Amino acid sequence: MRELPRRDFLKLTASALLTAAAAALAAPAAWAEKFYREPPWRRKKPYWGFGVDIEKCIGCARCVDACKTENDVPREPFYFRTWVERYIIRKDNEIKIDAPNGGLDGYPPVADPETVAKSFFVPKLCNLCESSPCVQVCPVGATFKTEDGVVLIDKKYCIGCRYCIQACPYGTRYFHPVLQVADKCSVCYHRLKRGMVTACVEVCPTGARMVGDLSDPESNVTKFRENNKVQTLKANMGTEPKLVYKGLDKEVR
Amino acid sequence: MKDIEHLLRVAVIFLASITVFLVVRAVVKPESYGKIGRYRAEALDDSKALPVRYAGQKECGPCHKAQVKEKAGSSHSGVSCESCHGALAAHVAAPKGAKPAKPAEAEMRRFCLRCHEASVSKPAKFPVQDGTKHNPDMACGMCHKPHAPKI
Structure with missing residues (x-):
């Protein structure tokens, strides 16, 4: 083997380094794209988001009733696609959360109202996670995120293993007793596709709920996120929900 | 030859397993699986085809003009x-067939108070x-018209 003269070796190294530097400058590294945190609704249209204004919710549970009617959710008090929790935070920091029959039966009167520091209603539903734990754990690909950002269940393909139910950090899934498959809030996908709002939004008497297109800069949900201080549930889980709450208390789980 | 015989045996087992896997996969995999993402593309059509039960506010106006107008100017x-x-x-599909529900007078207090009962929450x-x-003994509708409740 021929020996490489020092001069040639230096020349070779320098030119290789220069070429690499020029290539990196010319095309911003393609792998960096993977870590680019641009919200997907900049590229995809439409992209559905949801907003809840806790300061407007009166706990009437019309949404719970409408959801059960629209989506054939069993009427028994433990199957819900959406439900409304009541939080009662006492002055001595005791916290009580209740949702009798998801809110459908009304809420019992609060005992000793003078000791209540604050109390409010929190409607719960699918959080529309951008990186959904439920989708990740499904062994057969029966639950998935659509191109417009909605997490759906393929009821014909679901094997009923219940992994997704225990994976959802928000407890928004249940096991359908008749169909024997997992079921969850679909943000009334069949209605959105027909240009309608979800059943819960339709019947909400105070406008506490809204559904809209995040890719549209003028949509109700985009404006709701811009004009208010909004928060998601369990941000520490890294699920990046597209359901945002206005007026969310730190005690809400 | 003897030296590589055991390697060949393993290779045959591997090839056979891969073939079995590919055959099973071709038979079991739904046709539209993977067309868009890691799911059956047909599942989207199933979700879209579900029936609609709530017609939406704009469907009411064409027939019930007076009520919709009265409500639009009220606190409701x-x-x-x-x-x-x-x-x-x-009801929108067959106006004569399916009649809308209306809270009965006896039910009215419970129904109205479901929203309007005082609560710290x-x-x-x-x-x-x-x-x-x-006025615990009176139906709400005796004073407050549901479509324009302010007296």
């Missing part, structure tokens, strides 16, 4: 018709009444 303007009258897509600005003190 933000309450959609189906919020109180129930799901009405069937409700927003401060929301109009509420203590049902046990506010």
Whole structure:
């Protein structure tokens, strides 16, 4: 083997380094794209988001009733696609959360109202996670995120293993007793596709709920996120929900 | 030859397993699986085809002009018709067939107070009444018209 003269070796190294530097400058590294945190609704249209204004919710549970009617959710008090929790935070920091029959039966009167520091209603539903734990754990690909950002269940393909139910950090899934498959809030996908709002939004008497297109800069949900201080549930889980709450208390789980 | 015989045996087992896997996969995999993402593309059509039960506010106006107009000018303007009258897509499809629900007079107090009962949990600005003190024996509709409740 021929020996490489020092001069040639230096020349070779320098030119290789220069070429690499020029290539990196010319095309911003393609792998960096993977870590680019641009919200997907900049590229995809439409992209559905949801907003809840806790300061407007009166706990009437019309949404719970409408959801059960629209989506054939069993009427028994433990199957819900959406439900409304009541939080009662006492002055001595005791916290009580209740949702009798998801809110459908009304809420019992609060005992000793003078000791209540604050109390409010929190409607719960699918959080529309951008990186959904439920989708990740499904062994057969029966639950998935659509191109417009909605997490759906393929009821014909679901094997009923219940992994997704225990994976959802928000407890928004249940096991359908008749169909024997997992079921969850679909943000009334069949209605959105027909240009309608979800059943819960339709019947909400105070406008506490809204559904809209995040890719549209003028949509109700985009404006709701811009004009208010909004928060998601369990941000520490890294699920990046597209359901945002206005007026969310730190005690809400 | 003897030296590589055991390697060949392993290679045959591997090839056979891969073939079995590919055959099973071709048989079991639904046709539309993977067309868009890691799911059956047909599942989207299934979800889209589900029936609609709530018709939406704009369907009511063409027939019930007076009621919709009365409500639009009242404090109940933000309450959609189906919020109180129930799901009405069937009624829109066949107006004579499916009739809208209407809270009966005896039921009215319970129904109205479901929203308007006083509670520490409700927003401060929301109009509420203590049902046990506010004319407990009368139906709400005797004074407040549901479509324009302010007296």
